[in-house]
Amino acid sequence: xxxxxxxxxxxxxxxxxxxxxxxxxxxxxxxxxxxxxxxxxxxxxxxxxxxxxxxxxxxxxxxxxxxxxxxxxxxxxxxxxxxxxxxxxxxxxxxxxxxxxxxxxxxxxxxxxxxxxxxxxxxxxxxxxxxxxxxxxxxxxxxxxxxxxxxxxxxxxxxxxxxxxxxxxxxxxxxxxxxxxxxxxxxxxxxxxxxxxxxxxxxxxxxxxxxxxxxxxxxxxxxxxxxxxxxxxxxxxxxxxxxxxxxxxxxxxxxxxxxxxxxxxxxxxxxxxxxxxxxxxxxxxxxxxxxxxxxxxxxxxxxxxxxxxxxxxx
Amino acid sequence: xxxxxxxxxxxxxxxxxxxxxxxxxxxxxxxxxxxxxxxxxxxxxxxxxxxxxxxxxxxxxxxxxxxxxxxxxxxxxxxxxxxxxxxxxxxxxxxxxxxxxxxxxxxxxxxxxxxxxxxxxxxxxxxxxxxxxxxxxxxxxxxxxxxxxxxxxxxxxxxxxxxxxxxxxxxxxxxx
Numbered sequence: 467x468x469x470x471x472x473x474x475x476x477x478x479x480x481x482x483x484x485x486x487x488x489x490x491x492x493x494x495x496x497x498x499x500x501x502x503x504x505x506x507x508x509x510x511x512x513x514x515x516x517x518x519x520x521x522x523x524x525x526x527x528x529x530x531x532x533x534x535x536x537x538x539x540x541x542x543x544x545x546x547x548x549x550x551x552x553x554x555x556x557x558x559x560x561x562x563x564x565x566x567x568x569x570x571x572x573x574x575x576x577x578x579x580x581x582x583x584x585x586x587x588x589x590x591x592x593x594x595x596x597x598x599x600x601x602x603x604x605x606x607x608x609x610x611x612x613x614x615x616x617x618x619x620x621x622x623x624x625x626x627x628x629x630x631x632x633x634x635x636x637x638x639x640x641x642x643x644x645x646x647x648x649x650x651x652x653x654x655x656x657x658x659x660x661x662x663x664x665x666x667x668x669x670x671x672x673x674x675x676x677x678x679x680x681x682x683x684x685x686x687x688x689x690x691x692x693x694x695x696x697x698x699x700x701x702x703x704x705x706x707x708x709x710x711x712x713x714x715x716x717x718x719x720x721x722x723x724x725x726x727x728x729x730x731x732x733x734x735x736x737x738x739x740x741x742x743x744x745x746x747x748x749x750x751x752x753x754x755x756x757x758x759x760x761x762x763x764x765x766x767x768x769x770x771x772x773x774x775x776x777x778x779x780x
Numbered sequence: 781x782x783x784x785x786x787x788x789x790x791x792x793x794x795x796x797x798x799x800x801x802x803x804x805x806x807x808x809x810x811x812x813x814x815x816x817x818x819x820x821x822x823x824x825x826x827x828x829x830x831x832x833x834x835x836x837x838x839x840x841x842x843x844x845x846x847x848x849x850x851x852x853x854x855x856x857x858x859x860x861x862x863x864x865x866x867x868x869x870x871x872x873x874x875x876x877x878x879x880x881x882x883x884x885x886x887x888x889x890x891x892x893x894x895x896x897x898x899x900x901x902x903x904x905x906x907x908x909x910x911x912x913x914x915x916x917x918x919x920x921x922x923x924x925x926x927x928x929x930x931x932x933x934x935x936x937x938x939x940x941x942x943x944x945x946x947x948x949x950x951x952x953x954x955x956x
Binding site: 497520560703725 | 799801802803804805806808866867876878893895910912918919920
């Protein structure tokens with residue numbers, strides 16, 4: 467359910483007859499300490515940030531980066547890449563999720579085994595919850611529920627974010643790392659890095675439905691906007707597995723670069739961060755072929771899409 | 781959580797083995813060998829045969845060169861590591877594998893996955909050994925001997941010394 471204020475914010479430019487901006491894909495390069503902006507399959511800009519960013523998340527016109535070894539979170543302007551401020555963080559910040567209005571940030575503390583809700587303005591910790599061991603990636607749904615992949619507890623922790631209380635603990639495969647919601651948010655897909663499989667969770671019942679094999683070390687998961695396909699990056703094989711979301715049958719395996727990690731889908735294309743190759747593979751979802759490989763700064767791992775105004779209008 | 785170095789190995793055994801931290805590092809080494817790719821693969825393609833050419837390894841035993849195959853390495857320094865194959869592709873003269881439980885004596889790292897490939901290069905071969913590892917102490921205040929830099933130094937030395945050993949074994953025509 468989209469908040470009325472947010473709808474007005476996005477409708478205003480269109481109603482005023484202004485051109486609606488295309489969505490931007492942000493790629494965070496860990497060793498290169500840069501964020502690269504990609505639009506419609508091409509690099510449009512990049513910005514240097516503080517050392518060793520791991521995860522990138524977008525919300526409300528801001529782009530956020532976690533620095534696990536730097537006790538900080540960088541906040542940049544989504545349009546220009548300019549660093550606006552750095553939020554201090556006492557723990558080992560890894561997984562990030564931002565509210566749609568960009569005012570609230572959720573941060574998973576890897577070695578602190580917790581997830582914090584921060585004010586994106588100054589980093590004040592508003593509320594906290596204990597997770598399982600080694601929380602990796604996290605994702606927020608429109609109802610304000612937060613899902614956390616507890617990598618060494620082999621489970622997903624689910625929290626409501628008003629008071630950060632635990633709603634459920636869901637067993638998955640071995641070493642869950644990345645996770646993605648279907649567009650209707652009724653399904654959560656979780657990649658299990660050590661059991662080389664994908665767990666599908668019913669988010670209404672908050673229970674696992676099934677687990678299916680994928681390639682070795684599934685470090686990234688993304689779902690197509692029509693909900694029809696689930697894409698999984700297989701780090702040890704340098705491939706992406708494309709599954710039919712309905713049958714969970716494997717529709718294709720696409721070769722990408724070396725040691726791929728994160729994957730996002732935007733406007734008919736999948737973008738895959740090839741961590742070892744220092745590039746981003748662009749896959750055409752209609753043909754399931756790699757159509758471009760974009761050079762980026764060293765060690766790209768994580769990608770995020772800034773929701774475009776045109777998406778809200780659909 | 782800070783632990784003294786003496787306590788750390790015990791703590792690693794007691795808590796999540798196979799765990800890694802949030803910031804991986806690259807390792808990549810290559811070498812040219814004056815022999816055909818098939819000749820090099822004959823020596824290097826035997827997953828558990830690494831003990832015959834790697835100077836740091838005292839003994840290696842394995843369950844087979846195939847997907848899911850494993851090998852146990854006993855380092856000359858006494859450390860032991862088990863590794864398992866994710867993909868073994870003899871047609872491409874390449875295999876990818878991952879580390880089991882860490883052993884900081886063997887290598888000061890908490891986790892790694894790696895790929896070993898033999899390719900034609902001119903009249904001879906190029907061997908590439910590359911991978912992704914996480915430092916020995918996965919917290920964000922690691923001691924220097926378990927830091928990213930220490931891990932990089934150790935992994936790069938381990939790979940490069942191994943490749944030099946392989947080159948000597950193949951070009952010299954006999955195992956070490």
